[in-house]
Amino acid sequence: MKKYFKLLIITIISVMALYSCKLKQEVDKSNPFFSEFNTPFNVPPFEKIMAKHYMPAFEKGMADGRKEIEKIVKNKEEPTFANTIEALDRCDDLFITVRDVFYGQAEANTNDSLQAIEMEISPKISEYEDEKKLNPELFKRIKHVYEKRADSNLTPEQLFILENLYKEYVRLGANLSKEDQESLKKINQRLSVLTVQYDQNVLAETNNYKLFVGEDDLKGLPESLVASAADIAKAARQEGKWAFTTQRPSIFPFIQYSPDKELRHEIFNAYINRGNNGNEYDNNKILAEIISLRAERAKLLGYKSHSDIVLEPRMAKEPENVFNLLNSLWEKAIPVAKNEVVEMQKIIDREKGNFKLEPSDWWYYAEKLRKQKYDLDEEELKPYFKLDNVRDGAFTLANKLFGMTFSPMNDVPLPHPDAQAFEVKKADGSHLGVLYMDFFARASKRQGAWCLTYRTHKMDADQKEITPVVTNVFNFSPPAGNKPVLLTMDEVSTIFHEFGHALDMLNNKNSYNTTFVAWDFVELPSQLMEHWVTEPEM
Numbered sequence: 001m002k003k004y005f006k007l008l009i010i011t012i013i014s015v016m017a018l019y020s021c022k023l024k025q026e027v028d029k030s031n032p033f034f035s036e037f038n039t040p041f042n043v044p045p046f047e048k049i050m051a052k053h054y055m056p057a058f059e060k061g062m063a064d065g066r067k068e069i070e071k072i073v074k075n076k077e078e079p080t081f082a083n084t085i086e087a088l089d090r091c092d093d094l095f096i097t098v099r100d101v102f103y104g105q106a107e108a109n110t111n112d113s114l115q116a117i118e119m120e121i122s123p124k125i126s127e128y129e130d131e132k133k134l135n136p137e138l139f140k141r142i143k144h145v146y147e148k149r150a151d152s153n154l155t156p157e158q159l160f161i162l163e164n165l166y167k168e169y170v171r172l173g174a175n176l177s178k179e180d181q182e183s184l185k186k187i188n189q190r191l192s193v194l195t196v197q198y199d200q201n202v203l204a205e206t207n208n209y210k211l212f213v214g215e216d217d218l219k220g221l222p223e224s225l226v227a228s229a230a231d232i233a234k235a236a237r238q239e240g241k242w243a244f245t246t247q248r249p250s251i252f253p254f255i256q257y258s259p260d261k262e263l264r265h266e267i268f269n270a271y272i273n274r275g276n277n278g279n280e281y282d283n284n285k286i287l288a289e290i291i292s293l294r295a296e297r298a299k300l301l302g303y304k305s306h307s308d309i310v311l312e313p314r315m316a317k318e319p320e321n322v323f324n325l326l327n328s329l330w331e332k333a334i335p336v337a338k339n340e341v342v343e344m345q346k347i348i349d350r351e352k353g354n355f356k357l358e359p360s361d362w363w364y365y366a367e368k369l370r371k372q373k374y375d376l377d378e379e380e381l382k383p384y385f386k387l388d389n390v391r392d393g394a395f396t397l398a399n400k401l402f403g404m405t406f407s408p409m410n411d412v413p414l415p416h417p418d419a420q421a422f423e424v425k426k427a428d429g430s431h432l433g434v435l436y437m438d439f440f441a442r443a444s445k446r447q448g449a450w451c452l453t454y455r456t457h458k459m460d461a462d463q464k465e466i467t468p469v470v471t472n473v474f475n476f477s478p479p480a481g482n483k484p485v486l487l488t489m490d491e492v493s494t495i496f497h498e499f500g501h502a503l504d505m506l507n508n509k510n511s512y513n514t515t516f517v518a519w520d521f522v523e524l525p526s527q528l529m530e531h532w533v534t535e536p537e538m
């Protein structure tokens with residue numbers, strides 16, 4: 001809390017400094033966001049960007065945006081796509097640049113300063129976005145362009161953006177009364193803080209937990225897991241012990257292979273109880289408030305539920321379709337799962353375990369069952385999946401399918417020293433974009449695997465092409481000693497999955513910052529790529 005307050009003061013001082021500079025018509029030149037990046041393909045100069053640079057850049061980005069919106073609204077000419085939609089799209093390029101860099105780093109390479117900035121900036125961004133969405137003069141102009149769209153000679157992309165933008169404004173409250181809009185703004189700002197707090201709590205709980213064990217407790221565990229557990233213990237200054245965490249590459253092989261029921265139970269409970277420990281990182285109240293605010297917002301906007309709002313612009317359209325899909329999966333999956341429980345219980349009884357299968361036992365007995373039925377040991381597959389080979393396999397696939405090539409870049413700023421950078425080229429040899437791959441788990445990284453853009457594809461005001469900068473982030477075990485990193489089948493699929501998202505973003509042909517993606521569609525390219533993992537041709 002202290003740190004946050006200190007940072008707030010520093011921020012206020014730096015914003016004041018920025019404003020006084022502005023009077024002299026200049027900005028802080030040492031802030032990398034205020035000048036050309038001057039890097040290969042203009043990627044963000046990560047090593048030069050410090051925590052103190054973000055707030056002034058955010059503030060200036062939003063101030064610029066507000067000024068441009070004011071100009072759009074005050075424009076006396078008849079609203080057109082160019083003077084309204086396109087002008088709005090280009091009104092805050094600096095804000096978009098700093099936002100994309102900041103959130104990329106906040107997810108994969110965070111620290112106390114970035115976490116404090118995230119808490120401070122989230123409600124401000126929410127407020128800024130609402131100023132756009134709930135600006136009656138701006139909406140009037142958008143509506144005018146929308147109503148005249150049939151006679152405006154728009155390209156299919158422009159028409160797509162216009163229709164979706166109009167619908168989004170309506171969906172998110174443009175037609176509400178002024179009073180309701182004020183309530184909506186408050187709800188949005190509060191939600192923006194709560195959701196950041198929720199994620200930060202999960203990260204803190206993940207980082208704060210370690211299961212330390214002695215040599216006797218390593219029975220049955222794969223060699224690579226034991227080696228990384230020794231590294232984790234060493235880093236926690238408990239040399240000579242072994243430590244397991246609730247990070248996926250640590251907990252899941254542990255509960256899959258450890259014969260110690262108590263230890264499996266202990267780490268599994270730590271995993272499912274992250275944010276549920278009654279301490280300063282507890283998420284129960286936060287979750288309850290998120291749910292009630294979302295319900296309140298849905299009611300205000302005239303929807304039955306939060307899901308109805310979220311699903312409207314997606315392919316699923318409404319909750320009923322989602323439940324239909326889920327229920328049809330349940331109907332088929334539940335009998336199979338029940339049957340597996342019976343088979344696993346048989347193993348326990350045969351071994352005179354004298355207990356009933358619990359959730360924390362599932363992975364251990366599933367592995368035994370797999371061995372019994374198919375003579376398949378997941379661990380024995382790993383030597384075939386060396387990380388570098390899997391990555392190159394994904395590149396080869398993209399080359400065979402689309403002619404794309406991937407060459408390592410050595411002198412380019414990296415989002416984290418562990419990340420790797422590749423220049424991606426089209427089949428004709430021309431530049432397509434930059435791809436980062438950041439493979440290993442660390443305390444500064446949120447759990448899971450994802451793909452996001454440090455810069456999306458677009459055309460600038462002079463119709464010059466801006467190429468994408470994409471990152472694939474994973475949470476695999478870092479190399480133990482100088483042994484090669486070997487992956488499980490599941491991790492191999494994860495690489496191909498995220499790589500599918502990256503191909504989508506790299507091949508993007510959008511002209512504008514504004515894009516509308518049906519978020520349930522984005523999984524298609526990744527599903528297609530995942531499919532290739534088990535194809536004999538691969």
Ligand SMILES: [Zn+2]
Nearest residue numbers: 497501523526
């Ligand atoms: Zn995905």
